[in-house]
Amino acid sequence: MTCHDVVQLVEAIAAGDLEVSEEVRRHVESCPPCAAALASARRIEAALSAWPQPAAPAAFAAAVVARVRSEQWTSEQRVDRVFNAAIAFAVLVVIGGIAALTNVSGVLAGANWLVNAVATSLSEMAVQAAPAIRTYVAAVGVLMTALLMWWWAERRFTV
Amino acid sequence: MHNDDLADDGLIQRCRSGDDRAFGELVAKYQNLVYGLIYRLAADRTHAEDLAQDVFLRIHRGLPYFRGEARLSTWIFRIVQHVCVETRGKRRVNLSLDQPPGDRGPRSEPGGPDTAFADLELRDRLEKAMAKLPEQYRFLIAAHYLRGVRYEALAESLNLPLGTIKTHLYRAKRRLRDLLDT
Numbered sequence: 495m496t497c498h499d500v501v502q503l504v505e506a507i508a509a510g511d512l513e514v515s516e517e518v519r520r521h522v523e524s525c526p527p528c529a530a531a532l533a534s535a536r537r538i539e540a541a542l543s544a545w546p547q548p549a550a551p552a553a554f555a556a557a558v559v560a561r562v563r564s565e566q567w568t569s570e571q572r573v574d575r576v577f578n579a580a581i582a583f584a585v586l587v588v589i590g591g592i593a594a595l596t597n598v599s600g601v602l603a604g605a606n607w608l609v610n611a612v613a614t615s616l617s618e619m620a621v622q623a624a625p626a627i628r629t630y631v632a633a634v635g636v637l638m639t640a641l642l643m644w645w646w647a648e649r650r651f652t653v
Numbered sequence: 654m655h656n657d658d659l660a661d662d663g664l665i666q667r668c669r670s671g672d673d674r675a676f677g678e679l680v681a682k683y684q685n686l687v688y689g690l691i692y693r694l695a696a697d698r699t700h701a702e703d704l705a706q707d708v709f710l711r712i713h714r715g716l717p718y719f720r721g722e723a724r725l726s727t728w729i730f731r732i733v734q735h736v737c738v739e740t741r742g743k744r745r746v747n748l749s750l751d752q753p754p755g756d757r758g759p760r761s762e763p764g765g766p767d768t769a770f771a772d773l774e775l776r777d778r779l780e781k782a783m784a785k786l787p788e789q790y791r792f793l794i795a796a797h798y799l800r801g802v803r804y805e806a807l808a809e810s811l812n813l814p815l816g817t818i819k820t821h822l823y824r825a826k827r828r829l830r831d832l833l834d835t
Contacts, residue, residue: 534830543798550705565710
């Protein structure tokens with residue numbers, strides 16, 4: 495058995511995974527460098543086995559749970575902002591839709607009516623808007639869907 | 654299935670169903686493993702605590718997607734590894750084996766009056782040497798010498814055969830010995 499062979503085994507021997515064979519024992523007894531290597535491996539094994547087991551600080555679990563809750567709250571706020579933006583967008587779409595369907599001159603006429611307070615009456619507006627009733631229903635549907643999603647997200651993400 | 658795995662399954666189910674206390678129990682169960690491992694791999698205690706918290710945040714985010722194909726502890730090991738590797742990429746650990754061989758203080762025989770001091774000194778040098786090991790070796794040694802961590806769990810978390818894990822551990826310790834003996 496050579497020094498090279500023994501040096502390959504010292505860690506396993508030091509860890510107790512390998513029994514020292516008679517051949518290895520004889521070599522180690524007659525070879526100071528291999529004996530030193532085995533002694534060094536055993537010292538390292540002992541030091542690693544006696545390595546202090548670091549324990550988490552006392553309030554660690556509470557700190558983690560607090561961080562999780564804080565993260566959930568932040569996420570919830572983010573969801574709120576997204577839904578607020580979605581609703582604002584839906585309202586704009588509805589207004590835009592009305593404006594488009596009632597045509598620009600109609601909008602201008604309405605504005606004129608507001609400015610002059612007498613240009614057109616509410617009934618005329620209703621008559622003008624009557625053909626677009628499906629669009630109004632669709633817009634209300636979009637708005638209600640957004641509100642329902644908001645309500646669902648509030649329930650789903652609230653701790 | 655092992656009793657501990659069954660208990661973990663129960664904990665996971667409770668966490669998924671929104672039981673707040675279940676996650677607290679999960680943290681309490683694994684906090685010493687995660688903290689201990691990161692403490693050994695990170696440079697300082699404050700850093701270790703933050704990183705350990707990051708690990709549990711990732712666990713919390715990932716629980717809905719945890720399929721249970723591996724043990725919970727195995728999955729946690731993997732997360733710890735990822736967090737450590739990512740952090741190591743951002744911050745370098747400034748530890749070195751800068752103590753010259755001739756400046757190691759008096760040598761003492763085992764059992765002598767200076768044994769405790771010699772042990773402390775060896776441990777200190779050992780930790781500095783650890784910082785010089787490749788990432789996987791460092792992780793292996795840090796994990797293997799934590800109480801309750803089995804060869805099998807390491808093999809599973811690193812996706813390596815048991816024999817390979819042992820071989821890597823021997824190589825890692827040999828590297829440590831080389832570092833300490835030079």
